[in-house]
Amino acid sequence: MSLFPTYNRFPLTLVSGEGTTVTDDQGKTYLDFVSGIAVCNLGHRPPEVHQAIEEQLSRLWHVSNLYHIPVQEEAADLLTEHTDLDRVFFCNSGAEANEAAIKLARKHTGKEKIVTFEKSFHGRTFATMSATGQEKIHQGFGSLLPTFEYLPFNDVDAITDLEGEEVAAIMVEVIQGEGGVVPATQEFLTAVQNKCKDTGALLIIDEVQTGIGRTGTPFAYQMHGLDPDIITTAKGLGSGFPVGAMLGKEELSTSFSAGSHGSTFGGNPLAATAVKATLHTIFKPSFLTEVQEKGHFFKKLLKECTSDVSGVKSVRGIGMMIGIEVDGKALDIVHRLREKGLLAVVAGPSVIRLLPPLNVKEEELKQAVRIMGDVLQSEYKELKQFG
Template sequence: MTALLPVPALLPTYAPYPFPLVRGEGDRVFDDQGQAWWDFYGGHCVCATGHSHPAVVKAVADQAASLLFYSAAAALPVRDAAAARITAFAGMDSVFFCNSGAETNENALKVALLLTGRGKLAAFDGGWHGRTLLALSVTDDPKITAPFAAHLTPCLRLPFGDLAALAAADFSDVAGVILEPIQSMAGIKTASREWFQALRAKCDASGTLLIFDEIQTGMGRMGTPFAAQFYGVRPDVITSAKGLASGVPMGALLMTAAVAAKLKGGDLGSTFGGGPLACAALLATVDVLEAEGLPANAAAAATRLRRELAGSAVTEVLGEGLLLGLRCADAPALKKHLLARRFLVGGSGDPTVLRLMPPLNISDEALAALIAAIRAFAPESK
């Protein structure tokens, strides 16, 4: 009988940093040796209000002390308040709460299939929407989609931002089209305002639901509450997660009244979705975003980075607000250079682009330190 190989208690997924993190404060995290790291990665675009913001910590602690959890079997004032607050913030009419970005996208796509009666979806080259089955159907990442190819829903895939290809596409049998307003994993790819407006018009003409996957672009990151406001387009559905509750797991399926009115009880469901702890964190998150002007801070930080990185090894700053890509001829070497100086940044599917997704309350001190570190980068620092 073959002996089983020993395995770790925690199944390995991503390659972690070569040090554990034990604490966070604002725009910095601290390792087990007490060293501080400037966090321009934000736990993958999650820590919208910074690490352990006092207002969020207090809201979570107070809620935990009064009612840690109850499901949707009971009406909860904190859930009702969270629904009213996030729909107003997003400029939408109704919300279904769940637990993660993938779950939110899965439900958005399910709604499109359910309400239209069609069997095909549409998405874009380079799009990344999650690991559940419908989300995999629209994700352009063969290494994770290929093993499940037989189980995926048919998907019409188009080039992102291409007006001619969009005009030529046939949406007559497409239930819903989903897109990231800025394609993050693909290397911070953007499209024109004209293209977004043409996409809205095409969906209107064909009866196709337009779904903005704002898992990363939402919650003030682009300088507006959501990218929908940035591009002046109102989608039928917005999906939100990551920064929604400052790191407490939460997803939100935000929809127009026209979509919500067609859904009936039991079409969607989630045991943990809209739990009181997450709802309290969401309320505190929106409070902080608005009271501290964090969307405006995101826009100002992007302007400063573009201005002060000109002439450095970074040849182009991509993206909007604090979802940015730094194009560099040797991005891996720049990432290594920054890690050695205790800056956390992200890679992407484009080997020439590093991603910045820091807390929206990133400080002037952190920006100045990053700019100085990048300007000090030279090829010999490999």
């Protein structure tokens, strides 16, 4: 094999998918509650996105950002209309969006220090790896960028005690995804925002995993009444087409003038078309209301299903972003779930992460809970059968 061994792959080759269901090269079907790690928010091959991309494919693929791209401007308008931000920079991934946010914060404030949090995850480029508060991401790469400081997550006292005069920005996830599906408290997020306002630091919210309807709102920060200066997004933004975006307030635009930053492929006609078609569906109020309702329903079923299992410590999360913390290795359970026809992923060593498509059917949620019940019953021997 000619690939670098950068991934611990599951023994699985998927060859087709539609909606929440995928099929492997042996003809076995699965419920996909990974969704490409919160990417396929409308499931696999959503018809409205598929059709839009096919039509664009027949006209124009790429022209570079040297020229006006009308569909890119339309996609940007959809993002600003559904947020408290005014300007959009398109790129290709969440890491690139976070790179852009870091650069913009430093350039605009004239300061270098950026505060992030323990167990955070912001990407694997050199700057975003340095921003990530996880030692396992840092190992083997030598000295990191020295301008990042990590504070404990959900620790209000740590924010209160922060000397913020030299801080360009505080960068936070509303729900730590890779860090274990851990929601931030309202008190903590309010303290972060107040510290930014008091010191002149910018508030950057990393919405790469939580954004685009995953929590039942366009972006997760909106559940908490926050007023960010910058947000970043990717994953679900293009329904599987590689695209990311950084959004910022109007006053920041002077610090990202022509030539200050760029991306060859960012927001090209194909990517922007995928964004536009995706957002037209997900940002409908009725669609988001359904996500909230199904999220409550799913978490309720999972809590009922695991209530008598000593090996399950908690079921947590918001909307269609759920974590189940267990005793032992979560990966062992994820393997068994796959054998039973349910795809899940881990978030750290002890958390099973479930990220179903936002338009998952209620019966598919029930089916997933039944599979989860069977596997956990076998694993821990104490689960009442879920009916």
